[in-house]
Amino acid sequence: MRRFGKWLGRLLLALVLAAVVVGLWKREEITRLLAVNSLFSAEKIVSNFSHMDAAFLTTPVPRGNGPTTPLDYGPETTLPSQVNQWITDRTVTALVVLKDGDIVYENYFQGTGPDDLRISWSVAKSYLSALVGILLDEGKIASLDDPVTQYAPQLKGSAYDGATLRNVLQMSSGVTFDEDYLDKNSDINRMGRILALGGKMDDFTADLTERFAEPGQQWQYVSIDTHVIGMVVRGATGRSIADLLSEKIIVPLGLERSPYYVTDGVGTAFVLGGLNLTTRDYARFAQMFAQGGEWQGQQIVPAAWVASSTVASAPTAPGKIGYGYQWWIPQGAAPGEYMARGVYGQYLYIDTARNVVIATNAADRKFREPGVSQRNIDIFRLIAENL
Template identity: 30%
Template sequence: MTAQTAFERHYGFRRDEVTLASWRTSPFNRWSFQNAGELVPSADIGVAADAGPEEPVRDMAGLLSQKVTPGEGEPQTVASFLTRSSTDALTVMKGGKIVGDWFAPHMAFGARHIVFSISKSITAILAGILEGEGALDPNAPVATHVPEAKGSAYGDATVQHVLDMTVSVDIEESYTDPDSAYGRYRKATLWNPGGGSETLFSFLMSLPRLDGPHGETFRYRSPNSDLLGVVLERATGQRFADLMREKLWAPLGARSAAAITVDMVGQARTAGGISMTPRDLARIGEMMRQGGVAGGRRVVPEEWVRDTVETGGDRQAWRRGAMLFLFPGGRYRNKWYQVGDGAYCGIGIHGQWLYVDPKSEVVIAKMSSQPEPVEDALDMEIVGFLRALSAMA
């Protein structure tokens, strides 16, 4: 019998048990979500300058012991709900200040964590920056920047259709079926075993179109957001990682390097491949709360932020979609969810949330390793939890 390694003692499993086939399953995701770059090729998104190390704010005892009733069950403490919802890290800001940082035993302060589909919301911010610079017209056809899209499902779609998830493209988000079209998609992104025979872009161009016009129904389809990354690269002539570093990461004042997974030819997985620290994720939310300003510097046009989180989004398109249960009075605009009560958020599978409540001036970054990619009942509880935490912060 061999002695346990420090890794085994800390995580409860061996490092060699974490593979491309198992990295999104429990319990292995408690480690892999912090180390995606060891499993999937990744591009670094560095910071402009070393601002020095940060220290955690651990004075959250008052919040952790307060009771919340996120669902229909019995009241529970904030700390117990964090554990029950497989939270890895939580950062709370109030009025632009860090209220506190909480970390599970298996995640250290300052560690990066994949944010999955919050990557979509971040990619859309870059689109807003380029729109403000005149480099991107959201009303232009996708084929303006990607001529190869002519004849594909995206051939007669606009960039705004892509941003708002109203493209009539035929693919289902079958997260757990490796033999589905979605499984083929994940092979193309090198997220599943068996990849390397098809690039992400060639997969996107092969998707069939649904009947009916674009723009009428909200359909959550991750490939749309990877196509947006291609559009941004074509519009600027820059690789996505370089574009994000220059246009967002440095102006934001991010304190740690981020990363994004890439395919066999280096195409960024802008739909879900970004990893960053909880603090920097919260800074993105605070920048949005401040109308596109960070550290006194304009990062994103104010009118784009207002359109995204206040006025834009087609309520009828949202109502025709499949996520109405989560935000009955909500909307979706530029890859951000409008909750319906003034708050807005970015959401990623396995429990990633960036929640912004302008009324209470609170921003909450929640990173998790939930066993299932999507749990509707738990998602609804988390919305209730975030609302309650926002009110008491």
């Protein structure tokens, strides 16, 4: 019995030591997983959205060594009184308003500041769209109607086999993907755990096998479509998204700070929502689009792509919000009125006719409540009309 007791003690000690070793070995993964599980908690969400590099693997998007291009300050504007309540209700963290290219309002809230690198969420999709337009113009991508498998052969046999680049740009792939952020078992949250644990986004995407419709027949917002766009871009160029975005867009814009992407375990950029910039730098990108893709005398994004990507072309339901190539077109939009939109209240709003650009970040945990999205649009329109 004494011998058995010694053996049992040694076994328990060995198990404890093994647990400690595994815990140390997987410490980073466990830390990231815990961070993901509390990412949107009320007490942490504001700080988390300005410090995503503390929770995820990341890769820099270098701004280069050139000077920061100016965003001049025009006469400071007093915004309509309704905006103040909206800022409180929507837990806005930053609001930058440009008129004729000049900053006329800038403010930060919830303890944040102008140097914070804020998570884009789905605003990042519009950056990738701009990159596609550049590569089409350069001939690196031949046509929007090329099948995605031509550039991303890993997708052969997946739910994306048969979809074109146009289909995924318009969110009309027909691929089944549950995007309920409030359901821990949804596809979007399973994907988040893949990122946290250092998995591979390409493998996750290629493993999707179900469709709810044939490609091109029906619109449904499916964020994983944007990852497929990234696979196409990488396959067409043999380069990473971070490098391409840096060279083609970020360096020419002359940003204030180098952005970064959240990545998966092999360094692949989380293109559907992982870009992090200052709010003023988001505004620079939006102002460049408001100017037809031109910035400081350089045509960064082809003007034809700016025009075609920001009009409603996807098969959305009649009378509802429209969608272009990774840009949103509000219901009843005037010509040249469009926006980039991310969960929890991230927006780039562009009113080309009035030459107004609005960049805003938020940590709005009630962003999915009925009427919130339209209220945001109404506020942007109210601001633009009163400048």
